[in-house]
Structure formats: C-alpha cells, structure tokens
Amino acid sequence: MSIEAVTETKWFKKSLETSEFKPNVLESDDRLGKLRSDTITAFDLISLSAGLDLSGLFERRKRKETRFTATVSAEGVVEKAKTIGEKLGYRVEKKKEAMALGLGKGRTTVMVEAVELVEGLVVAEVKVVEGEEEEEESYWSELIVEFEEIVLSWHSDVSVKVESDLA
Amino acid sequence: MGCLHSTAAREFPGHENPVKLASETAFSVSEVEALYELFKSISSSVVDDGLINKEEFQLALFKNRKKENLFANRIFDLFDVKRKGVIDFGDFVRSLNVFHPNASLEEKTDFTFRLYDMDCTGFIERQEVKQMLIALLCESEMKLADDTIEVILDQTFEDADVDRDGKIGKTEWSDFVIKNPSLLKIMTLPYLRDITTTFPSFVFNSEVDEIAT
Secondary structure, three states: OOHHHHHOOHHHHHHHOOOOOOOOHHHOOOOHHHOOOOOOOHHHHHOOOHHHOHHHHHOOOOOOEEEEEEOOOHHHHHHHHHHHHHHOOOEEEEOOOOOEEEEEEOOEEEEEEEEEEEOOEEEEEEEEEEOOHHHHHHHHHHHHHHHHHHEEEEEOOOOOOOOOOOO | OOOHHHHHOOOOOOOOOHHHHHHHOOOOHHHHHHHHHHHHHHHOOOOOOOOEOHHHHHHHHHOOOOOOOHHHHHHHHHHOOOOOOOEOHHHHHHHHHOOOOOOOHHHHHHHHHHHHOOOOOOOEEHHHHHHHHHHHHHHHOOOOOHHHHHHHHHHHHHHHOOOOOOEEOHHHHHHHHHHOHHHHHHHOOHHHHHHHHHOOOOHHHOHHHHHHO
16 A cells, blocks of 8 residues: 555544544544654654553553554454454454454453554554453453464563563 | 631642642642542552652553653653652642643643753754654664664654754744644543542542532
C-alpha cells in the first residue's frame, strides 16, 4: 500500500481530530492511530513513550498491553488477529478504522491495531481495554503466544511479558 | 478568621488547603479531596513521608519502582515545581491541572514545550529531539535505519523550524502544535473528569458539598 493510499484511509484522517471526546472504550487510547506516515514527525513517535502516558497513575493495576514490529503488512496483522480470535473463541468486531479489530470474550475486550509508520515498518498494538483481573491473566497469555509468528520484535517498554515481571 | 467554607472543608495537615487549590485550578474542592486520596497512596508507597519521590512516581506510573525512563524523568522534574527532588501535594494538584480536559491549549502547549526543552535553554534544539527520538526507539526496541531517523528529523524541522535557525522556539512550537493537535493528546487525562468516582473520599469529609446542596 503506498503512503498516499494509506493517508487516504479514514483512520489516518482521524488523526486530524482534536481530543475532546467521551471515551468510548474501544477508542480510548488511540495513540497509534494518530500517526500519518507522510507527515510523521519525531514528536509523533516521542509521544508514544510509556513515560508520557500518565494514565498509569490512576490505574490500580497495569492493563495488559503490548506492541510489536510486525513481519507482515498492517492488513496482515489484522487478518492474523481475526484468525487468532476465531480460533480462541472470541467475538470478532471489525472496527470502522481500517486497521483495527476488537476481540471479545467473557468480560474481556482486546483491541488490535496496526499502522505502517514509514515504508516497510509496521507496528502493531494489542491491548486489553476492558476486563477483570483473573480473566485477563489467563486470556492474555493464550492470546499473545498466537501472535509470535508475525512478530519481528516485541517492544519491551509496553510489553507485559507472559511471566510476571513485577518489581 | 476564615469564612464558613474553609473551616468546613477537610484540612490536610502539612499540605496546602484544598479550598485554595480548588480556587487556583479547574478542580472542585471534592475533586481536590479525591486527588488527595490518590496522592496519599502514591506518596506512602515507598517512604511514608507525605511526598512523592522519584521511585514512588515510577512505581505509580509503571507499577515498577526501578523502571527508569527519560520522559518520566522530565515529567517528574516538571511536577517538582520547587526543585526539591520531591513532589508535594500542591505541586501534584497544580501540575495535574494542566492535564485536565478543561485546561487551556496555551497551558498544555507551554507544558510540552518545557517538557521537550530538556536542557532548559528556552529552545528545543535538533540535537535534543534526536536524543529523545533515539531514547524512544531504545525504550521500545523499535528499529529504524539511521537515514530514516535523519529524514524524520528533517521533516520535523522542515515543519516546525520556520526561521531555519536549527531550533524550535516557543512561538514556532505553538504554531506547530496548532497544525498538529494530536501532539497534545498526551496532555489530557480524561480520568480527571471522573476523579471523584475513581477515588471517593468518604461522605462525612465532603462537608462543603453538603452545605452547598
């Protein structure tokens, strides 16, 4: 997909919207969705830092989330997520945004999103947006392991490793 | 002396008066009281001294007290208004105020400018941006070719550095942020609107609200 074509998608156009919103659970933390690869600036990338996400101050526990560089295209990531979801018994909900997918099981909802940051570099994010602790634990490890085959490298700052790494 | 309000609100011995803090920020008195509940839990997590130190901040943010992060350090430094190496309750409330959905664009823009002006020269230099970009790539183990990094930096300065002096000044930053509003996304915490639900302080403490209703 060319950079121009990507910027024509509704998802990238969303990056022009300013922030006032009533957080819909599935749109709540759309940091990846804000990136437009033709005009990406250093600050767009810098804004992704976990150190600049103060929402952690208000959360009693860390919600499971991870980011990785993919070996496939953004569409490939979404396709894979759909396959995994179906295999593990999740309800699959294609989002209005081009490269995003919601997976639901029990009381847990997981968002999968992918974007081509610059040509050839695809970054994907998998994150639990709703769920309770015990369910989240078991669902997460089973889910994440399925993504391995399309992962080039996990991004360690936001990754919650399968083994607990609490201080 | 004091008017009826101030004697009826909770007092937080050793900390700034919640009514005063509410009057200077976008928070209501009960929201300040809710922030106090949050502050208490963070500030007592490692050393119970009524102050947030760097480790406690890291613990609250990352759930890992040992996790060091360049950007979290910058945030900590900005919250540490009096440069004491610790964040007191007043600092905490006034700093979080900038993240309130109702805080002005100007306040948020100013905060991000100071955040990224790491060496506090009054300008965001290309070298600083490069350093921050590399720090982000390191922390997330995202790999970008050196040329790509330079192209991104070029693109950034092409956009932001209007007078081509190799650095971004306050006015240039303001204009840049207006063109790229998503850069302020990190400066708004929707949580702050519902703070009294997330951190309820007990009913018998919110006497000001009872009098008002």
